[in-house]
Each structure stands twice: as C-alpha cells, then as structure tokens.
Amino acid sequence: MLTAPTFPNIQDAYVALLQLATKEPEHQIDARGNAAREVIGVSFRLPDPRQRLPYLEERKANPVFQFAEALWYLAGRRDLEMIGYYAPSMGASSADGIHLGGSAYGYALFTPYDGRLSAFDQVVELLQNEPDSKRGYLQVFSADELLDRHNPDVACLAGLHLLPREGRLHMVCNMRANDLDCGLLSDVFSFTMIQEYAAIRLGLRLGSYTHTIGSAHVNNRNAERVRRVLAEATDRTSAVFTSPAMPEDTTASTIGRLMDHEEALRRNERQYSALHIQNRLGLHPYWQQVVMLFELYRQLQHDGGDVVDPALLYALDPGLRWLMIRKWPACAAAAAGGAL
Known part of the structure; x- marks a missing residue:
C-alpha cells in the first residue's frame, strides 16, 4: 500500500x-x-x-x-x-x-x-x-x-x-x-x-x-x-536553509512572555535593538529571532516603512533574513547598505 x-x-x-x-x-x-x-x-x-x-x-x-x-x-x-x-x-x-x-x-x-x-x-x-x-x-x-x-x-x-x-x-x-x-x-x-x-x-x-x-x-x-x-x-535552483529546533523548555509561560513582547511592539510601546533582545529579555535564541521579526515589523509599520535597522537583519538566522529582504524593500535597502 x-x-x-x-x-x-x-x-x-x-x-x-x-x-x-x-x-x-x-x-x-x-x-x-x-x-x-x-x-x-x-x-x-x-x-x-x-x-x-x-x-x-x-x-x-x-x-x-x-x-x-x-x-x-x-x-x-x-x-x-x-x-x-x-x-x-x-x-x-x-x-x-x-x-x-x-x-x-x-x-x-x-x-x-x-x-x-x-x-x-x-x-x-x-x-x-x-x-x-x-x-x-x-x-x-x-x-x-x-x-x-x-x-x-x-x-x-x-x-x-x-x-x-x-x-x-x-x-x-x-x-x-x-x-x-x-x-x-x-x-x-x-x-x-x-x-x-x-x-x-x-x-x-x-x-x-x-x-x-x-x-x-x-x-x-x-x-x-x-x-x-x-x-x-x-x-532555478531555490535557496535552501535549515530550520532550528524549538527549545525543549518551551511552555505555555514561554508563549505568554512572547505575546507580551509582541503586544508592546505592535502598540509601539517599546523599541528593541538586536543587542537588547539578545542580552536583556532572557529568551532562548530561537525565540529571540521571533522578537526580532516583530521589532522589524514595528519599524515597518510605525517608523515610516522605508528604513529598518540593519543590525537586526544581520542578527537574524540566514533563512529569515533571506525572506525579509525579499518581502520588504526597506529590508532589501538596509541589507544593501549594510553589506549583509
């Protein structure tokens, strides 16, 4: 069968x-x-x-x-x-x-x-x-x-x-x-x-x-x-990237913390640098990537939509960076300007 x-x-x-x-x-x-x-x-x-x-x-x-x-x-x-x-x-x-x-x-x-x-x-x-x-x-x-x-x-x-x-x-x-x-x-x-x-x-x-x-x-x-x-x-031969594993300590509390950061960024109540996300939020690197995506989207929605922080793009995993650069012109411009 x-x-x-x-x-x-x-x-x-x-x-x-x-x-x-x-x-x-x-x-x-x-x-x-x-x-x-x-x-x-x-x-x-x-x-x-x-x-x-x-x-x-x-x-x-x-x-x-x-x-x-x-x-x-x-x-x-x-x-x-x-x-x-x-x-x-x-x-x-x-x-x-x-x-x-x-x-x-x-x-x-x-x-x-x-x-x-x-x-x-x-x-x-x-x-x-x-x-x-x-x-x-x-x-x-x-x-x-x-x-x-x-x-x-x-x-x-x-x-x-x-x-x-x-x-x-x-x-x-x-x-x-x-x-x-x-x-x-x-x-x-x-x-x-x-x-x-x-x-x-x-x-x-x-x-x-x-x-x-x-x-x-x-x-x-x-x-x-x-x-x-x-x-x-x-x-064409498409790009191929490997996706990492979800952290084994992920719980409902982890999801709740992520949603708190998401809401603050969505409402433009906070602004995060890549270093802040990496060193101050206490999140596993897997989930740091998600907060970085939400921060980039905050910049696209609330900061005029034509400029994003190249350091955030550089901090993304290669596959996520590839997608962001192709989805939004502001990300492509930041990548070109930052020689990523």
Missing part, C-alpha cells in the same frame, strides 16, 4: 500541489464567487516538519505573519486586533469586527472550557497515559458552523491527530479545504509548530507530519502569481 507522497520540505510539496491543481484539475468550481481549479482528496508527508518555510522569490513568504499566527494559535486567541495587525485582510472574516470564528483554531484547541482542561491538554494527558493511543484527535471544525448560511468564517481545519509511536510524535492534519496558493503555507507552518510544541510537552522527538485535504484548490484570481512561482521552480 502507498502512503502519502513524501517531500523534504514544504516548498517542494507546495510546488507539486500547485502543478497538480493548475495542470491536472479534476473540477472547475465557483463556491461563493471564488472560481477555482480543484483536485479532491490529496495528501503529502514531511519527514522533517521543521522544514516549514518556502524560499521562493516569486512567493515572498512572510515569516513575521507565520510566527504571529502560530503564536496566536498557541496562545488560544481569537481576537482580530492582534492577528489583523499582521494580516488586515482577515478583518473580512470577522462577523463582529472584534473576534474571528472558525479560523481561530487555537481558541478551539488551547482554551479551557466549562472548567475543564483545554482540548489540547486533554489529549496530552491522554497520550501521557496511553502512549500508543489512536484517540489523540483534536477536532476543530463543527457542523454547528453551518447553521448560519452567512457565516463568513467556517473552519477549514477539520482536526489534528497526534500519534506517538516509538519515541516520536507524528501528526496527521485533516483539512476540509485548502487554498493551495494562499492558505497552505501558513497552515503547515502553524500546524507543525503545534506538533513540535506537543512533542516537547510529551517528551518525544518530532516525527513526521502528514497533510490531507478534501478540496485542494487554486483560485483563478491567483493564476498569474502561481504561473510565476511554477516558472521559477522549473528554471
């Missing part, structure tokens, strides 16, 4: 799925005014889920948003204020302009309810007592979301299945639908971060990540960008 196709990193999986949906679509659909090409029931596997960032010139992935969304999930949040700062377009999915609904996956996973443990903590407790259990499923999508036909924010994520096997934590993600060009990359980034956090909580090594999709589609409005991405993937 065949398992899901395996790729060394999310970039290769992303390109392969774009090629499949654009060149061999099974259906042409037009759900809620979004014309798209679609394939049904696809999946892939990443043996190393830490390889969760793509390095493509045409795609210009945004590592600031990727980490912000992952932490928003891990903190169990559903507020638009925080995540909307990094992705203003998400405001269109909020029914009340204050909260997000189905797409606030972390709220479903990490928020305690009715005086009980959160769904995530319940599953962690289960797996600590039943190492080979098949019951470690974290449900997100609920049929109740469909009761309101005008609900602007129905969860695309059906659930996450945690499977500890032989000292490693594997995870299977079930998506009811995935926009392959826009949503896939951020989803895989965040879900593999949740997987790695769960592995730490369980004292296990990180296992494989399998991503399954009911409706895998590419919206027609994004066809030109997809064409450019596929042309780049065909004509």
Whole structure:
C-alpha cells in the first residue's frame, strides 16, 4: 500500500500541489464567487516538519505573519486586533469586527472550557497515559458552523491527530479545504509548530507530519502569481536553509512572555535593538529571532516603512533574513547598505 507522497520540505510539496491543481484539475468550481481549479482528496508527508518555510522569490513568504499566527494559535486567541495587525485582510472574516470564528483554531484547541482542561491538554494527558493511543484527535471544525448560511468564517481545519509511536510524535492534519496558493503555507507552518510544541510537552522527538485535504484548490484570481512561482521552480535552483529546533523548555509561560513582547511592539510601546533582545529579555535564541521579526515589523509599520535597522537583519538566522529582504524593500535597502 502507498502512503502519502513524501517531500523534504514544504516548498517542494507546495510546488507539486500547485502543478497538480493548475495542470491536472479534476473540477472547475465557483463556491461563493471564488472560481477555482480543484483536485479532491490529496495528501503529502514531511519527514522533517521543521522544514516549514518556502524560499521562493516569486512567493515572498512572510515569516513575521507565520510566527504571529502560530503564536496566536498557541496562545488560544481569537481576537482580530492582534492577528489583523499582521494580516488586515482577515478583518473580512470577522462577523463582529472584534473576534474571528472558525479560523481561530487555537481558541478551539488551547482554551479551557466549562472548567475543564483545554482540548489540547486533554489529549496530552491522554497520550501521557496511553502512549500508543489512536484517540489523540483534536477536532476543530463543527457542523454547528453551518447553521448560519452567512457565516463568513467556517473552519477549514477539520482536526489534528497526534500519534506517538516509538519515541516520536507524528501528526496527521485533516483539512476540509485548502487554498493551495494562499492558505497552505501558513497552515503547515502553524500546524507543525503545534506538533513540535506537543512533542516537547510529551517528551518525544518530532516525527513526521502528514497533510490531507478534501478540496485542494487554486483560485483563478491567483493564476498569474502561481504561473510565476511554477516558472521559477522549473528554471532555478531555490535557496535552501535549515530550520532550528524549538527549545525543549518551551511552555505555555514561554508563549505568554512572547505575546507580551509582541503586544508592546505592535502598540509601539517599546523599541528593541538586536543587542537588547539578545542580552536583556532572557529568551532562548530561537525565540529571540521571533522578537526580532516583530521589532522589524514595528519599524515597518510605525517608523515610516522605508528604513529598518540593519543590525537586526544581520542578527537574524540566514533563512529569515533571506525572506525579509525579499518581502520588504526597506529590508532589501538596509541589507544593501549594510553589506549583509
């Protein structure tokens, strides 16, 4: 029997799925005014889920948003204020302009309810007592979301299945639908971060990540960008960077501290130099990188948007620096001026 196709990193999986949906679509659909090409029931596997960032010139992935969304999930949040700062377009999915609904996956996973443990903590407790259990499923999508036909924010994520096997934590993600060009990359980034956090909580090594999709589609409005991405993937050898491991002492308290720094920077209440982040915040170097990204984004949003601190770019891991330089002209200018 065949398992899901395996790729060394999310970039290769992303390109392969774009090629499949654009060149061999099974259906042409037009759900809620979004014309798209679609394939049904696809999946892939990443043996190393830490390889969760793509390095493509045409795609210009945004590592600031990727980490912000992952932490928003891990903190169990559903507020638009925080995540909307990094992705203003998400405001269109909020029914009340204050909260997000189905797409606030972390709220479903990490928020305690009715005086009980959160769904995530319940599953962690289960797996600590039943190492080979098949019951470690974290449900997100609920049929109740469909009761309101005008609900602007129905969860695309059906659930996450945690499977500890032989000292490693594997995870299977079930998506009811995935926009392959826009949503896939951020989803895989965040879900593999949740997987790695769960592995730490369980004292296990990180296992494989399998991503399954009911409706895998590419919206027609994004066809030109997809064409450019596929042309780049065909004509050029892309950059490859290795992603580090999440610190083994990461806890919910760590996430809370990071969110405190994020909020202060988002509200422009603090300004950090690279040396301050490295020497004064008491964070592991892995998490220092995330605060550096948030500080660079603060400079882009609050300091005019045309100048950033080259020292911060220099202090970033090479892969994050590569992405920032290609995402924002101010970062490219700072890199050129600082001869990075």
